[in-house]
Amino acid sequence: MRRFVFGALAWPPLLERVLGRAADLRPARLPGYAVYGTGGGALDPGTLCAVPDGGAEGLLILDPDPEDGARMAYFNGTDADGMVTEVRCGGDLVSARVALHDDAPGDGALPWDQARWLEEWGPLALDTARNIMAQYGQTEPARMAGLRPYLAARAWARQLARTPAPAEVRMATTAEEGVEILRDRPGHEGFFRLRAFDMRHRRFDGAQSPEIGREGFVAYDAALVLPYDPATDHVLLIEQLRYGPILRGDPRPWVLEPVAGLVDGGEDPETCVLREAVEEAGLTLREVQPMVRVYASPGYSSEFFHCYLGLADLSSYEAGVGGLDAEHEDIRSHLLSFDRAMALVDSGEINAGPLAMMLLWLARARAGLRAGA
Template sequence: MGKPEVALNDMEQVFLYGPLRDDRLRAVVLGCDRAGAPALLADHALLGEGAVAALAPHPDGSVEGLALALEAGLLERLDFYQRVCGLEPMTVGPGRSWGGGEGPLWDALAWGEVWAATVRATAGDVMRLFGRAEVAAVRVRYPLMLVRGGSRARAEREAGATAVRRAAAEGDLRIASQRQPYARFFAVEEYDIAFRQFGGGHSETVTRAVFLSGDAVTVLPYDPVRDRVLLVEQFRPGPFARGDRQPWLLEAIAGRIDAGETPEAAARREAVEEAGLTLGALLPVGNYYPSPAAKAEYLYSYLALCDLPDDAAGVFGLEGEAEDIRGHLVGFDALMQLMASGEICNAPLMLSVLWLQRERAALRAGAA
C-alpha cells in the first residue's frame, strides 16, 4: 500500500470513499475542516460491513466519493490514518486500479448508525499517535482501539446525572501532556493534568496513570422457577498477581463489549461462549465504574431470566483465548451462603446477587 505522491506544487488530488466521506471523521483525521467535490469512481464496488470499507474492481459498479486537493502535511496525516485502518490511499489519475476481495456491499446508512461514533472517537486516539508511533505498531492494535472508541462513544451518549456532584464545565480540566507508555491487549495512559478544586481555582499539575481495558458486561443467569443461578469459575490473573492463594473465582458471566456491539448483544454472546446458554429477558442491575481511581473500565451488569435444568452446567470457553470455564448451578439459599462466607469475592457478582435478593420475590411471582 503506497503513500500518495505529492505533486510539485505540494498539492495532490485524492479520492476519499466510504467512512472518509463523513465530515466529522475527516476533520479529525486532517486536523481541520476540508470539503471536497462529489466524485464517482467507475468500474468498482465498495465492500464491507464493519468499521472500514474496501474497494474491489466491478465492471458494472461505481463508488461515490469526494475529490479534494491536499497539501503535503495533510497528505501525511491522511496516509497515516488510512494505512492504520486498512483504507487504501488513492490518488486521482488514469491507469489505476485498486483493491480486491469479496463481501457484502458497504452500507453508508448502516455504518452511520452502528459505527460512526465509534470510528470518530477511535480516529482521535489514532491521530494522537501521528508522528509518535510507527504505522505497523498502531495498526496491530487498531481492533482493540475500536473497543476503546466504542467506550468513548457510549460515555458521550450516556452522560450521568449531576444532582449532587459537580457538573463539569469547559476549562475545569487542563491537560498539559498525555503519554501511552504501555499498549498491547490493554493499555496504560499517563496524563499531566490540573483539575478545578471545590474551593476555587485549579490544582497544581499532577501526573495520573489510567489502565484502559474497554467497557464490559456481566450477566447472572437466574431461573425463577427452580430458584437457582448459574455461576462460572475460572482462573483470574488479578488475584494471582495480588498473591491470593485461591486465584480461581466464582463470577457472573462476563466479557468486553466488542466494537460495533451493544452491551445487550455482548451479554448474550458471552453467555453462549462461557456457558452455552441462550438468555431470556435481560434485566439491568446497574452501570458503574468498578475502580474509578485508576481504571477506565465501565461495567453494564444484568440479571437474565433463563431456563437452568440440571444439565445446564458444563465446561466452556473459547479455545483460541485459552478459556477454561466451569459452570455451577447454585440454589438461592446456597448462593447467599457463598456471599456470607466470602467465597463470592468480586464486586459485579456481589452487586448482582444483592439485586436478586431484593427482586427475587417479584421475579418468582411473575414466573408463577
C-alpha cells in the first residue's frame, strides 16, 4: 500500500535517512486536512488536523517497503501505522496509508511552514534521525520514545561543535584534513553511546600514523553556571548524589557542583543555565557572563562544558532542597562566602573539576566584579 507523508518527513533527505533507502516519491495532497506544527523543533513531525476545504501538502511513496511504517513510527515516537484514505496525486485520487492524529488543531498548534522548519531545524533533524535510526531494531520503540529528546541534544552538540576554538598555538589542521575514520565497530547505543572505531591521523612530523583502534564515549554538551553575588561576596553551590563516585567506589558519593544541565536540541547554552538555575536552585539570575568553554575529558569523551558566571542577588536567598521530580532530581543548595568555598577547594571537599575551575576563574575576576557592585 502506498504511503502519504507530510510535515518533516515530506523533506526527502530526512525521509531517506529514516527509511534507510531512497524512495520513489511524487508530490501529493490530502483533501480535508491541513498540517500543523506543535513547536517541537527538530522532533516536531507535524500533525494532520481535519480542516474543512483544506488540503495537506506532502509526498506519496510509490514503492513502499513493508518496514516503512515501522521505521517512520520509530522515528516519530508513535505506534500508529495510520489508516487508508484517498490522496490526490497529479490529477488522480489514489489510495494510500496515512498517519492521522488529531481531529482538530490543539492548543498552540500553528500551520506548518516547511521552508521555515527546514531553515531552523533541517540540519539538526538529519543528525537526530541518524542517532535515532542507529538504534532501530536494537532499542525497544517505547524506550526510544523517551530517548528522542536526548538524542536530539546529542545531535545538537555536533552542530555546536562546528564552531571550533582558536588555533594560535595548537595544530590548525582540521579533522577533515588530518583524521581518517576507517571503519566503525559495534558499540553500545542508548542514552550514551560508546563508539568503537579504527582510524589513522596526520602526525606532527607530517607522516601518517598506523591504523589505530579506539573507543570513545559520545555524550552531550552541558551548560554550567556559578551564581555569585558581588555585593555580599557569596556563591551558591548545589549538592547531589553522583554515579561516577559510586562506580569508582568512593564511600562519599554526594558531590558539590555548580548548577548545570544538558543543553536541549536547538537550545542556546545561556538559555539553558537560566532555566537550570530556576529548576535546581529556585534562583533567577540577573545576568550571565561567559567563563570558559572546555572539553571535560577529551582523551575519551565528547562531553563539552559551556561555563558561565551568574550574577544574582543572594542577600535574601534561603538554601534548601529542590530539583525536578520528573527527572528524579534530589538537589540541596548551599550559600557560602567566597573564602569558605575556596577553603573547600583547598581541603579537597570540592572535588568536582568544573566547580574548582569556575571558582578559580572567579578568583581572578572577583576584585573587578566587587568594585562594580
